Amino acid sequence: MGRYILKRIGYMFLTLFIITTLTFFLMHSIPGDPLAHMAKKLPEQIRLNYYEKYGLDKPVIVQYGKFLKNVITKGDLGESLRYPGRSVTETILKNAKVSGRLGIQAIVIGVTIGIVLGIIAALNRNRWPDYLVMFIAILGVTVPVFIIAALLQYLFTVRFELLPTTGWGKFKHTILPTIAMCFGSIATYARYMRSNVLEVINQDYILTAQAKGVSPFNVVRKHVLRNAILPAITILGPQIAGVFTGSFVIERIFGIPGLGFYYVSSISDRDYTMIIGTTIFYATLFVFSQLVVDILYGVVDPRIRVSKSGK
Amino acid sequence: MKKILEVKDLHVSFHTYAGEVKAVRGISFDLNKGETLALVGESGCGKTVTAKAIMRLLKEPPAEIKKGSQILFNGENVVEMKKKRLSTFRGEDVSMIFQDPMTSLNPTMTVGKQIMESLEIHKKMNKKEAEAEAIRLLEIVNIPNAAERVKAYPHELSGGMRQRVMIAIALSCNPKILIADEPTTALDVTIQAQIIDLLGELKEKFDTSIILVTHDLGVVANFADKIQVMYAGQVVERGTKKDIFYNSRHPYTWALLSSVPRLNTESKEELYSLGGTPPDLILPLKGCPFSSRCEHCMEICLEERPEELSLTETHSLSCWLQHPSAPKVERPEALRGEIHE
Numbered sequence: 001m002g003r004y005i006l007k008r009i010g011y012m013f014l015t016l017f018i019i020t021t022l023t024f025f026l027m028h029s030i031p032g033d034p035l036a037h038m039a040k041k042l043p044e045q046i047r048l049n050y051y052e053k054y055g056l057d058k059p060v061i062v063q064y065g066k067f068l069k070n071v072i073t074k075g076d077l078g079e080s081l082r083y084p085g086r087s088v089t090e091t092i093l094k095n096a097k098v099s100g101r102l103g104i105q106a107i108v109i110g111v112t113i114g115i116v117l118g119i120i121a122a123l124n125r126n127r128w129p130d131y132l133v134m135f136i137a138i139l140g141v142t143v144p145v146f147i148i149a150a151l152l153q154y155l156f157t158v159r160f161e162l163l164p165t166t167g168w169g170k171f172k173h174t175i176l177p178t179i180a181m182c183f184g185s186i187a188t189y190a191r192y193m194r195s196n197v198l199e200v201i202n203q204d205y206i207l208t209a210q211a212k213g214v215s216p217f218n219v220v221r222k223h224v225l226r227n228a229i230l231p232a233i234t235i236l237g238p239q240i241a242g243v244f245t246g247s248f249v250i251e252r253i254f255g256i257p258g259l260g261f262y263y264v265s266s267i268s269d270r271d272y273t274m275i276i277g278t279t280i281f282y283a284t285l286f287v288f289s290q291l292v293v294d295i296l297y298g299v300v301d302p303r304i305r306v307s308k309s310g311k
Numbered sequence: 312m313k314k315i316l317e318v319k320d321l322h323v324s325f326h327t328y329a330g331e332v333k334a335v336r337g338i339s340f341d342l343n344k345g346e347t348l349a350l351v352g353e354s355g356c357g358k359t360v361t362a363k364a365i366m367r368l369l370k371e372p373p374a375e376i377k378k379g380s381q382i383l384f385n386g387e388n389v390v391e392m393k394k395k396r397l398s399t400f401r402g403e404d405v406s407m408i409f410q411d412p413m414t415s416l417n418p419t420m421t422v423g424k425q426i427m428e429s430l431e432i433h434k435k436m437n438k439k440e441a442e443a444e445a446i447r448l449l450e451i452v453n454i455p456n457a458a459e460r461v462k463a464y465p466h467e468l469s470g471g472m473r474q475r476v477m478i479a480i481a482l483s484c485n486p487k488i489l490i491a492d493e494p495t496t497a498l499d500v501t502i503q504a505q506i507i508d509l510l511g512e513l514k515e516k517f518d519t520s521i522i523l524v525t526h527d528l529g530v531v532a533n534f535a536d537k538i539q540v541m542y543a544g545q546v547v548e549r550g551t552k553k554d555i556f557y558n559s560r561h562p563y564t565w566a567l568l569s570s571v572p573r574l575n576t577e578s579k580e581e582l583y584s585l586g587g588t589p590p591d592l593i594l595p596l597k598g599c600p601f602s603s604r605c606e607h608c609m610e611i612c613l614e615e616r617p618e619e620l621s622l623t624e625t626h627s628l629s630c631w632l633q634h635p636s637a638p639k640v641e642r643p644e645a646l647r648g649e650i651h652e
Contacts, residue, residue, distance in 0.1 A: 204415040210368055212429040212480065213402030216394075222428075226419045302464040303418055 008294070012287045019283045020276065024067065027267075027275050028060045034081040034270045054081060067276070077280070078273040082266070088277035092259060096281070098168065099246030099258035105178045107243055110185025115232065117186065118193025123220065125198065133190055140187025149180040149253045166255030177254045181247060185239065189232060196228040203227070230301050237293040241286040245278075315487055315520055316342040316365070316384055322377035323360050323369065323544075330593040334360045336544040342488065347514065347521040349535035351528065351567065355589055357544040358524045362490045365389065365522070366405055367397055384488075403433045406481040410493040412473035416465040422449075422476045423461030426483055433484040448479040451516075452509060471502035478509065482517050489514075492524045507534055528571050532556060537625070540564045543590050543600035546619075550626035561628045563601045565643050599631065607632060607640050 033056060035047060042050075051057040055066060070076045077088040121133035156176060157165045167173050200206065201224060209223045246260030259278070266274035298304055323335040335357040342348050350358040363369050365382055367389060382389040384404060392400060406429075409415040417425060426448055427441035436444060442461065449457035452475040465473055474494060481489055491510065495503035507530055514521055523535055531538055531552070538555040540548045540563060548561040559565060569583040587604040590596060599605070602612040611631050621627040632640050 204409055204411060205417040207368060208407075208409060208415045208425075208477070208480070209417070209428075211366060211401055211407040213398045213400070213432055214428065215398050223417050223420075227417070230419075301419060302421075303466045 008291050015287050016283055020280055023276060023279045024064055027272060032270050077277045080271055080274050082269045082271040088273050092277055092281050095257060095259040096244045098256060100244040102174055102177055103243030105174060106181035107185060107239055110182030111189055114186040114189025115193050117190040119197055121194040122197035137187040137190045140183045145180055146249050146253060148183055152176045152180055168256050177250050181250055192232050196231055197224060200224050200228045233293055233296055237289045240289040244285055245282050313344045314341050315344045319381040321380045323364050324375050326373045332592045334544050334592055338546055340539060342520050344520055347523060347534060347536045349523045349531045349538045350541055351525060351531055351538055352541035353526055356541045358541050359492055362492050362522060362524045366401055366407055402429045403484045404486055405488045406486040407490040408477045408481045408494050411497045412470050412477055415477060416473055418465055421462050421464055426480050429480060429483050448483055452479045470498055474506055482513060485517055486519055488520045490522045495530055545600060548628035554626035561630050562605050562607055569643060
């Protein structure tokens, strides 16, 4: 097991290296540069000075070498080109904390409710609870998140003055964005769990359990659940990664100082250091969550438990 | 002998989009204590449905056990059992092993836990007692290294071993009746023999009656006391092993027996196979269900269903050929030799 994890971590670094390299050359191949939006107004000399300061006058491959050296030796991602003086690493970490808080709340609530609803739907197949859950799920998948968000804001801040519209800092600020965000997870997991449970219920071993005299409740709890949740773990991976990167739309609507904003703005600003920084951040989380999911898989499913050293 | 199970006029239907499939159409039989009864027939003849109905394992709906059907276990009607009684009935009074040991064990639970589960439910054992008992049961079903194997997951065992585990689960609470639904079909031939021997041995040891559901007459020949041949949801012929193998009278039984490969067949000789398909169980059956495939079909067979007729105390069948005015039809040549063992 230890060796397996080490090997996986090795691959993780390889993957990250490839992603970083690709992104670096891709972003430099987009026309324009960090000064493009104001280039016409700037005197030529200032522009050249700026390029020189950030090394943008050198060939891309040299910039890449310098960037790699900084990252590997100092762990330094540099400072933002758009907001001079702000360190990329610090900006990411500070904002990811905000996004993370919101994301974790949303995913925990969303996954829990989704799984429960999915099970209820499956066990009441083709009866009203099933139709109700599937109706909610289809709404959750098809209605865009900004509509749900706006609706929530209208309901809870305009009609019933219970919660603040926007802002950040207290728990009450997180309630509406969490609800808006978890709608998607509820929908995804409810649909996924429903089909998994329906599949597992028809397996022979469920019949065996019933033939043993296991009560209907325990059949579900002991035999159906574990086997049905297994496949759902697979789709958990990318979602965990998404937790810390935040949601651009939600953060905009609720005025939350999260990380989502930087993903979009850094690209339109050609803020090279920020683009690379956010990319590395997301890629690391993504690859790492895949590893976690794989290990988790082994815990839940003995069939793919990574071998007890070949025995 | 004491009757432990009486099935009276059992009708089971499945409600599908295409219509009502009448899978079992009025079956009656008795099972005595310590007896082995085989239900024989081709796929879709209702033998598994009958077995599952006895344990009330059919999903209702779409399945429906029709009103008037009676399944009496020691005089108690299973059809009318409430949920609570059912969960003690299952596992404690009657238990079941299934066709495919590859899929009938929970893949995410150790085999030990799966055996312990029924011990904890029915015998109210605590974990420790149950585990010791599980090890003992694994030893009884001849699994070597039982103390270690209780911790194994199903995927770590071979098909034969898994079926042994299934048997251990089924017998863990000393059921009065064991229903074996094609217990050897998914296994290879050498393992089949072992499992059948084991079942026979354990039947004595645990003093249970067995209902064996199978389409393999080879298995039946070794094992069963009584045989019921089923076709299209009805029993067409029943009798002791001797009655069926050496003195069967129903053309369908002949067809079944003829299609069993024999050691003395010439290598070039083609194995007998019965043409046609069983009747559509959605449609109402007029006349004898086998008439469309029967070599000896007469006009009456298409019109009216034959009543069950007893030849001897043990042997009875439903066939118009037994009618006094029907033409004399002899047992097929190939089967005749078997009268002298």
